[in-house]
Amino acid sequence: NAQSPTVYRAAILHFLSDPDVDGENAYQFFEDGALLIENGRVLQVGEAEAVLASLSSDIPVVEYKNHLIIPGMIDTHIHFPQVEVIASYGEQLLDWLNNYTFPAERQFEDKEYASNIANFFLDELLKNGTTTALVFGTVHKQSVEAFFEASEQRNTRMICGKVMMNRNAPEFLCDTPESSYQDSKELIEAWHNKGRQLYAVTPRFAITSTEEQLQKAGQLMEEYPDVYMQTHISENKDEVAFVQELFPDSKDYLDVYDQFGLLGKRSVFAHGIHLTPREHQRFRETGSSVSFCPTSNLFLGSGLLDIKELEEEQVAYSVATDVGGGTSFSMLQTLNEAYKVTQLNGNKLSALKSLYLATLGNAKTLQLEDKIGSFKEGNEADFAVLDFNSTPLMSLKQSKCKTLAEKLFAMIILGDDRAVRATYVAGNCVHDRDNSSASQTN
Ligand code: GUN
Ligand code: ZN
Incomplete structure (x- = not known):
């Protein structure tokens, strides 16, 4: 998997542990984030400014404005x-x-x-x-x-x-x-x-x-x-x-x-x-x-x-x-229904917990958290790029959301395959919603 280094710039969210247990320490969120990938693996994740400052200026940057990158x-x-x-x-x-x-x-x-x-x-x-x-x-x-x-x-x-x-x-x-x-x-x-x-x-x-x-x-x-x-x-x-x-x-x-x-x-x-x-x-x-x-x-x-x-x-x-x-x-639609089932049981399922489950939580139950499920350095570079403007209704609702928790919750309840702008596997783009013929780069 010889792949030269590439930076993906967008909002980025990934988890280090269960947010119901560790609260704000359970995740990293970078409003303007950068994910550095090379040879199918994660090299670095952080604030775009800091990551880009540490790199030579000729590294290609793929920017997804108004999008959120999460682990596959x-x-x-x-x-x-x-x-x-x-x-x-x-x-x-x-x-x-x-x-x-x-x-x-x-x-x-x-x-x-x-x-x-x-x-x-x-x-x-x-x-x-x-x-x-x-x-x-x-x-x-x-x-x-x-x-x-x-x-x-x-x-x-x-x-x-x-x-x-x-x-x-x-x-x-x-x-x-x-x-x-x-x-x-x-x-x-x-x-x-x-x-x-x-x-x-x-x-x-x-x-x-x-x-x-x-x-x-x-x-x-x-x-x-x-x-x-x-x-x-x-x-x-x-x-x-x-x-x-x-x-x-x-x-x-x-x-x-x-x-x-x-x-x-x-x-x-x-x-x-x-x-x-x-x-x-x-x-x-x-x-x-x-x-x-x-x-x-x-x-x-x-x-x-x-x-x-x-x-x-x-x-x-x-x-x-x-x-x-x-x-x-769609795991987004699955989390939407999980929320409703939890409501019927008289409990709550937060957006952060939901996205934790769909990524790191599920990786842990498969004993795969050292390979996938987060952007820990050295992990396999599988990720999804989510679109906050995937439909008119999504756009309208997102514009009314103030907190990250509200934005993520709306993404889960209103999101489906239309909300997935692109998907990468081991650093290769395998799905490009707006350019579907150009996607298979393997
Ligand atoms: N139990 C045994 N086989 C199946 C199956 O294919 N689907 C579901 N939902 N339950 C099963
Ligand atoms: Zn089954």
């Missing part, structure tokens, strides 16, 4: 094969899976189809300022190959895994404990830590795996202790009841995964709406995290996750879109 956003739960499932009417989880999702996923048997959708999906994420995601493939090994190939072309840091599922689903989507183990192993060997790609062992959820298959998933986690684990938990009440029927000897839903060694700091459980105190305790003890998917939880009628309760219980959590159960690729 991170989505900790999303399904790339479900792009076309988005906005499917009328069902809650189990019927939604059977009626819409499983038929759509069948098509990923075809590698070429999978490649087309993977490319569409990654461009859509980048268009929304999201530069890293933890992503489900389908049961087909080739779906994940297609995904990693598309991600490698863009040099994005992505985590993906082949779904393991061998029961309670149509025959055409079922693997076996042995084949799921073998396919996952081959994918780990081929892709984990290849460039910026990372692997996640991916049992779909307890309902679609036998004990034999969950045991194989646990075996993979033991053999490759630095890979991720992603699955679903306690999203829907009928789902929770079915799990209790299938695993009558388990203490609760989380205990099913626990028995097979699937908990840990790199284990991400989507939804977690209907968890018990004992399950919270096991999350805390193992450092496992819950992925909060507000647009999906509302769309599928799953429930209102109480993140305040998770904080009180010291359960780590992140924020995610969960497309195609979720209804938007």
Whole structure:
């Protein structure tokens, strides 16, 4: 990644820690800021005047006036094969899976189809300022190959895994404990830590795996202790009841995964709406995290996750879109809905906390805070440029905002892909809203 030094000048915001804990010490905001990038990494961030004074005058400066640069956003739960499932009417989880999702996923048997959708999906994420995601493939090994190939072309840091599922689903989507183990192993060997790609062992959820298959998933986690684990938990009440029927000897839903060694700091459980105190305790003890998917939880009628309760219980959590159960690729729109869910629970979610979650907070739950999520020196130079004048309504509202907190809140509530002026991955522009043909500089 030979790249000569470049300065990006705009307002700049990034986090050092959780603003609910450390207040003003938790972030750096430069009204007229400069971000110095070289060879795909952050060299320096600060006040423009100070940064520019320290550099030779021939360094190119790219200026984004009236824009805000933030670290590339991170989505900790999303399904790339479900792009076309988005906005499917009328069902809650189990019927939604059977009626819409499983038929759509069948098509990923075809590698070429999978490649087309993977490319569409990654461009859509980048268009929304999201530069890293933890992503489900389908049961087909080739779906994940297609995904990693598309991600490698863009040099994005992505985590993906082949779904393991061998029961309670149509025959055409079922693997076996042995084949799921073998396919996952081959994918780990081929892709984990290849460039910026990372692997996640991916049992779909307890309902679609036998004990034999969950045991194989646990075996993979033991053999490759630095890979991720992603699955679903306690999203829907009928789902929770079915799990209790299938695993009558388990203490609760989380205990099913626990028995097979699937908990840990790199284990991400989507939804977690209907968890018990004992399950919270096991999350805390193992450092496992819950992925909060507000647009999906509302769309599928799953429930209102109480993140305040998770904080009180010291359960780590992140924020995610969960497309195609979720209804938007935009993390801004996801934070908008997170705010509303929090309101319904009688609590508040500030704009600073929201943007912390979408960047450094999510990076921390993925154990990636030494690479992405902030502009710490040496971090990978993934960033998004947000536009305070993306629409007439955004402009009008921003002109009335006095404080940074007000401006950021309006950006979250009114913002979507139109608010993302540009997205950079490892220092390269991969999305330019106003000049889309000139964007791919890789
Ligand atoms: N639980 C098991 N599979 C899925 C899925 O694809 N989406 C959601 N939202 N929940 C699930
Ligand atoms: Zn999901």
